[in-house]
Amino acid sequence: MKIVVIGGGIGGYTAAIKAAQYKAEVVLIEKGKLGGTCLNRGCIPTKAFLHDAHIIDAVRTSKAQGIFDSVPNHNVQAIIDRKDTIVTRLRDGIASLCKANKIEMIEDEASFIDQNTLFLKNKKENISADVFIIATGSMPSRLPIDGAQSEEIWTSDDCFDTPLLPGMHVCLIGGGVIGVELATFYKSIGCNVTIVEAQKRILPSIDRDAANQLATILKKQSVTILTNAFVKEIKSVSPYQVICTVNDIEHKIVADRIIQSVGRKAVFSDLKLENARIESNKVIQVNDAYQTNVSHIYAIGDVNGQSWLAHAAAAQGKVAVDHIFNPEKPTHQLLIPSVVYSDPQIASIGLDEAIAKEQNIEINVGKFLVSANGKHVVEGKERGFIKVITDKENKILGSTIFSHLASEMIPYMTQAILTHQTIESLEGVVFPHPTLTESLEDAMADVLGMSIHSFPKVRNNI
Numbered sequence: 001m002k003i004v005v006i007g008g009g010i011g012g013y014t015a016a017i018k019a020a021q022y023k024a025e026v027v028l029i030e031k032g033k034l035g036g037t038c039l040n041r042g043c044i045p046t047k048a049f050l051h052d053a054h055i056i057d058a059v060r061t062s063k064a065q066g067i068f069d070s071v072p073n074h075n076v077q078a079i080i081d082r083k084d085t086i087v088t089r090l091r092d093g094i095a096s097l098c099k100a101n102k103i104e105m106i107e108d109e110a111s112f113i114d115q116n117t118l119f120l121k122n123k124k125e126n127i128s129a130d131v132f133i134i135a136t137g138s139m140p141s142r143l144p145i146d147g148a149q150s151e152e153i154w155t156s157d158d159c160f161d162t163p164l165l166p167g168m169h170v171c172l173i174g175g176g177v178i179g180v181e182l183a184t185f186y187k188s189i190g191c192n193v194t195i196v197e198a199q200k201r202i203l204p205s206i207d208r209d210a211a212n213q214l215a216t217i218l219k220k221q222s223v224t225i226l227t228n229a230f231v232k233e234i235k236s237v238s239p240y241q242v243i244c245t246v247n248d249i250e251h252k253i254v255a256d257r258i259i260q261s262v263g264r265k266a267v268f269s270d271l272k273l274e275n276a277r278i279e280s281n282k283v284i285q286v287n288d289a290y291q292t293n294v295s296h297i298y299a300i301g302d303v304n305g306q307s308w309l310a311h312a313a314a315a316q317g318k319v320a321v322d323h324i325f326n327p328e329k330p331t332h333q334l335l336i337p338s339v340v341y342s343d344p345q346i347a348s349i350g351l352d353e354a355i356a357k358e359q360n361i362e363i364n365v366g367k368f369l370v371s372a373n374g375k376h377v378v379e380g381k382e383r384g385f386i387k388v389i390t391d392k393e394n395k396i397l398g399s400t401i402f403s404h405l406a407s408e409m410i411p412y413m414t415q416a417i418l419t420h421q422t423i424e425s426l427e428g429v430v431f432p433h434p435t436l437t438e439s440l441e442d443a444m445a446d447v448l449g450m451s452i453h454s455f456p457k458v459r460n461n462i
């Protein structure tokens with residue numbers, strides 16, 4: 001079987017390798033850089049930046065503790081250079097993996113001629129296949145207001161190669177995950193940061209307690225957060241300005257750099273989907289197996305609009321390829337965790353406490369303050385909490401971890417939900433001491449009112 005994958009981001013290259021494992025003849029077409037958004041201008045660059053930001057913060061904290069005499073100056077260009085080294089190394093790694101799996105890689109832009117044929121723009125050649133997997137990803141959205149379309153006004157795509165220096169004022173429009181992660185970085189390297197968010201809180205789709213507590217932490221670190229703030233106009237000629245109303249009062253923010261982080265939109269306009277009669281609106285519609293309305297054409301990752309997360313794109317790619325080779329087998333229902341790589345991080349899975357309450361779902365909630373965990377205290381990372389949501393029979397339905405390295409702990413809760421565990425069924429699991437993960441044990445035990453390291457008063461006050 002010949003499978004052509006369009007788009008070499010994390011969804012596309014994962015699907016391509018999985019298809020090669022099934023011994024298919026695989027072609028991977030990428031018009032830009034292998035690794036797509038995640039590797040080149042998304043997950044990896046932001047996390048490289050945030051890693052260095054944490055080092056800078058740790059040095060500052062250590063100075064306050066008397067461990068260092070002074071805080072040395074940091075070099076923002078070196079942070080960018082280190083990011084480039086990481087990205088290049090990982091990109092080379094993906095290319096080697098594709099080569100080792102005998103995947104034919106084509107650097108080109110593909111568009112459909114019909115349901116069985118693509119046209120390659122640069123080569124000016126056609127390519128046909130039995131199955132196509134569209135993995136063309138997404139791009140940053142811009143606000144539909146004056147000034148927002150100007151290239152002078154950055155999106156996340158522009159943040160990774162040009163240094164912003166300490167003392168500069170950065171205004172982030174949008175307090176979602178990307179906006180908050182960028183704010184965390186710019187604040188740590190010494191920029192003055194303002195977040196402008198239209199909703200009544202930052203991170204509106206994340207656990208309310210975690211988002212509110214993170215906002216408090218950011219404000220203490222001198223980040224200005226304007227909520228209920230509607231941007232009406234952006235002045236894209238220096239000095240850049242954001243004109244907005246905050247609680248109906250007009251506000252003007254003057255900044256050295258304005259960055260829009262107001263969501264993303266699926267990329268498929270150059271695919272000529274109409275030639276293959278593939279249905280789309282703002283995204284490409286798919287079923288549970290990620291098939292489009294044309295059964296041998298799949299669409300995975302950001303382009304189908306289901307998740308907008310890298311690990312979701314990769315997981316969907318694997319499900320789609322499994323379905324190509326085993327169409328009779330039921331598809332895996334994916335349980336996708338989400339993470340904000342703030343400081344502390346916020347990781348969530350499954351049912352959210354506020355949503356459960358809104359929908360009158362009866363739940364029990366276990367909570368644990370990580371300041372009562374030895375390893376958190378040792379690492380000086382004692383801000384945060386863990387929440388575990390169960391049904392009335394104590395079956396685990398959801399969790400939010402607001403803590404240092406929450407991203408590394410959330411898979412435990414994901415697995416618990418996926419394997420239908422109850423608090424009682426996990427009681428035999430012994431966590432090593434001292435670890436951050438012991439906090440999970442305490443949060444789960446708190447569902448039964450049995451957390452060893454919680455005072456009842458503290459538990460009720462998270």
Ligand SMILES: Cc1cc2nc3c(=O)[nH]c(=O)nc-3n(C[C@H](O)[C@H](O)[C@H](O)COP(=O)(O)OP(=O)(O)OC[C@H]3O[C@@H](n4cnc5c(N)ncnc54)[C@H](O)[C@@H]3O)c2cc1C
Pocket residue numbers: 006007008009010011012029030031032033034035036037038039041042043044046108109110111135136137138156178267270271300301302303308309310311312313341
């Ligand atoms: C700043 C930022 C930080 C992020 N951080 C995280 C994070 O920490 N964790 C997380 O899970 N997610 C994160 N994301 C989201 C994540 O990057 C995306 O969900 C992920 O990249 C989607 O993968 P994809 O394979 O669907 O698409 P993409 O990675 O966008 O790849 C699509 C590829 O298709 C190519 N392409 C498009 N059209 C064509 C065509 N016609 N022919 C050939 N090639 C084509 C593009 O050039 C691109 O390389 C972040 C995103 C941003 C912007």
